[in-house]
Amino acid sequence: MVLFNRTPGTGGTIMTFVQIIDCKTSRFDDINRLMDTWVEQTRGKRTATHAVVGKDHSDASHFIEIVEFPSYEEAMRNSNLPETDKIFREMVALCDEMPTFTDLDVVRDEQLYAANVRRFFETIAVKGELPPLDDLIAENYHDHDPANEQDTMGMDAMRREIGMWRSGFDFTFDVEDQISQGDRVSTRWTWRGTQTGEFMGLPSTGKNVVMTGTTLFRCNEEGKIVEGWWQYDRLGLMAQLGALEGLEQ
Numbered sequence: 001m002v003l004f005n006r007t008p009g010t011g012g013t014i015m016t017f018v019q020i021i022d023c024k025t026s027r028f029d030d031i032n033r034l035m036d037t038w039v040e041q042t043r044g045k046r047t048a049t050h051a052v053v054g055k056d057h058s059d060a061s062h063f064i065e066i067v068e069f070p071s072y073e074e075a076m077r078n079s080n081l082p083e084t085d086k087i088f089r090e091m092v093a094l095c096d097e098m099p100t101f102t103d104l105d106v107v108r109d110e111q112l113y114a115a116n117v118r119r120f121f122e123t124i125a126v127k128g129e130l131p132p133l134d135d136l137i138a139e140n141y142h143d144h145d146p147a148n149e150q151d152t153m154g155m156d157a158m159r160r161e162i163g164m165w166r167s168g169f170d171f172t173f174d175v176e177d178q179i180s181q182g183d184r185v186s187t188r189w190t191w192r193g194t195q196t197g198e199f200m201g202l203p204s205t206g207k208n209v210v211m212t213g214t215t216l217f218r219c220n221e222e223g224k225i226v227e228g229w230w231q232y233d234r235l236g237l238m239a240q241l242g243a244l245e246g247l248e249q
Contacts, residue, residue, distance in 0.1 A: 016106040017072045021065040023091075023099035028055075028063060031094050038087040045081060047074040061096065072105070113219045114180040117187055120217075120225060121173040124162050133159065138224040145230045168199030169209075186216045191232070195241060202241055209240040 025031055039046075049068050056062035069075040078084060092098065120136045133155065143152035143161065152161050165171070171193030179186045191211045197204050213232025220226045238244055 016109060017069045017075050018104040018106055019067050019069075019075065020102040020104065021067070021099055022102070023063055024059075024061050024096045025063065025094055026061050026096060027094045028061075031091055034087060034090055034094070038083060041083045041087075042081055045083075047078045068106075072103075075103075111178075111180045111185075112223055113183065114178045114185050116219065116223045117185045117217050117225065118175055118178065121175060121187070121189060124166070125172050127170065130159065130162060130166060136225060138220055138222075138226040141225060142227045143230075144228065147230075147234050164199075168195060168197045168204075169193035170196050183219050184216060185219065186214065188212075188214045199241070200238070200243070202243055205241055207241060209237055211237045 047069055049070060051065060051067045053063060053065045056064070069078065116136060120133075123131055123133065123136060137155055137158060139155045141153075141155055141158050143158055145152065145161075148161075152158055171191055174190040174192070175187055176190055177188040189212070191213065192208070193211075194208050195202075195205045211233050213230060215231075216229045217225045218227040235244075
């Protein structure tokens with residue numbers, strides 16, 4: 001199912017907009033096929049960004065759809081599509097009773113896995129002693145880093161890996177983008193550091209350096225990080241530290 005906004009509103013400040021569609025039907029398979037038709041017919045025109053359909057655990061004829069839009073105005077654009085009006089009338093005919101619609105301006109939207117990942121980047125960059133990571137990383141954590149010959153396995157090994165970076169630099173992470181889907185969170189970040197100690201055999205230079213990268217984390221049902229894949233510009237970092245001088249032609 002998709003959003004069919006039938007309730008007038010006042011618009012206002014642009015914010016994420018959600019509609020809840022509540023219906024009862026014994027012909028859900030027919031409605032599902034109808035919605036597939038709508039998706040095909042409105043390709044490139046619809047404005048919905050996310051839709052979830054749920055079936056009542058205690059009533060197999062009761063369905064609820066939650067549909068998200070960037071704003072109320074975008075929802076109105078979707079509602080005014082001629083394809084939407086046609087499909088809406090056909091959908092009503094398949095329902096046991098008239099569907100109900102609830103319009104919501106979202107005032108809080110918390111992606112819990114993404115928030116935990118963001119906190120991980122903040123925590124490993126704090127000055128002083130490395131805080132405990134027990135509430136962020138699982139004991140059986142598995143780390144994939146192309147700069148390491150072997151994967152890092154386990155909480156203790158990951159703490160040592162983080163410690164190597166912390167002993168070489170004072171650094172911070174700026175989270176530029178995050179995308180969360182299912183149990184995976186992808187983060188594009190910018191790392192800024194000052195070399196304050198030895199790193200990869202290089203003595204401290206005091207240089208300020210910058211590196212960009214992306215990390216994909218997998219989280220478990222508790223929200224802890226259980227696996228990570230890193231991609232970052234380590235060659236560029238080493239060049240900034242002067243490690244490549246003399247190797248350039």
